[in-house]
Amino acid sequence: MTRIRFKGAAVAAASVAMAVVLTACGGDDGSDEPESKPQGSSSSSADQKSEAPAPAEDDESQVLASIKGKDGVEAVISSAKREAGGFVTVKGRVKNGSDQIWAAVGWQGTEQELVSNGASMAGATLVDQKGKKRYLILRDTDGRCLCTKFEGLTPGAEAPFFAQFPAPPQSTTEVDFQIPTMPTATIKVSG
Numbered sequence: 065m066t067r068i069r070f071k072g073a074a075v076a077a078a079s080v081a082m083a084v085v086l087t088a089c090g091g092d093d094g095s096d097e098p099e100s101k102p103q104g105s106s107s108s109s110a111d112q113k114s115e116a117p118a119p120a121e122d123d124e125s126q127v128l129a130s131i132k133g134k135d136g137v138e139a140v141i142s143s144a145k146r147e148a149g150g151f152v153t154v155k156g157r158v159k160n161g162s163d164q165i166w167a168a169v170g171w172q173g174t175e176q177e178l179v180s181n182g183a184s185m186a187g188a189t190l191v192d193q194k195g196k197k198r199y200l201i202l203r204d205t206d207g208r209c210l211c212t213k214f215e216g217l218t219p220g221a222e223a224p225f226f227a228q229f230p231a232p233p234q235s236t237t238e239v240d241f242q243i244p245t246m247p248t249a250t251i252k253v254s255g
Contacts, residue, residue: 125142126142126143127140127141127142128141128142128143128144128156128249128251128252129141129241129249129250129251130249131241131243131246131247131248131249132247133245133246133247134245135161135162135164135166136160136161136162136163137158137159137160137161137162137166137246138158138159138161139156139157139158139159139225139243139246139249140156140157140158140159141154141155141156141241141249141251142155142156142157143155143156143254144239144241144251144252144253144254145253145254145255146231146234146253146254146255147228147231147255150230150231151202151228151229151230151231152190152199152228152229152230152231152232152239152253153226153227153228154188154190154226154227154228154229154241154251155224155225155226156224156225157222157223157224157225158214158217158222158223158225159221159222160217160218160219160220160221160222161219161220162219163219164219165216165217165218165219166216166217167183167214167216167217168183168184168185168214168217169183169245170187170244170245171183171184171185171186171187171188171214171243171244171245172184172186172187172209172244173186173187173188173201173244174187174244175187175200177203177207178201178203178207178209180207180208181207181208181209181211181213182213183213183214183215183216184209184211184212184213184214185201185209185211185212185225185226185227185243186201186203186209186211187201187243187244188201188211188227188229188241188242188243188244189201189229189241189242190229190232190239190240190241190242191239191240191242191248192232192233192236192239193238193239193240194235194236194238195232195233195236197232199229199230199232199239200229201227201228201229202228202229202230209227210227210228211225211226211227211228212224212225212226212227232253236253237252237253238250238251238252238253239251239253
């Protein structure tokens with residue numbers, strides 16, 4: 065009788081162990097990378113109301129243009145890429161070379177819908193000189209720009225930025241990138 069109980073307990077333990085192993089292995093492709101959502105998907109409508117996530121990181125060591133403004137503020141553009149959704153993402157870094165906190169004053173532009181974006185890249189534009197067309201920053205349904213919003217940048221600090229625009233025609237490979245209060249920079253669009 066004891067032998068039958070032991071055998072039954074061993075079978076039960078083996079069944080539990082097998083279930084644990086199968087559960088732990090389910091859906092794992094063997095990589096240590098976290099699963100990512102397909103582009104354009106979201107987990108809830110609450111997520112859609114939050115700020116637009118910054119696009120994936122690129123090689124920030126590349127310099128397409130460097131724009132130096134007043135008081136030692138500099139915008140270094142590292143990429144301008146066409147995305148599958150019909151838009152262009154411009155990325156780079158802002159460096160505060162001044163001796164005071166920088167708050168992107170004026171960078172939000174003067175458009176009434178964008179004024180509530182505060183310290184941001186909302187006033188940035190792309191100009192297609194060849195096609196004679198100006199592209200304003202993209203925005204969500206609440207009027208928030210699809211761009212970086214800044215908090216005060218301390219002296220000597222730098223921060224990454226991104227700004228998204230409708231894509232010019234494929235034949236357009238160069239555009240002028242404009243930020244209010246800064247000089248214009250001509251950049252190459254890839255992709």
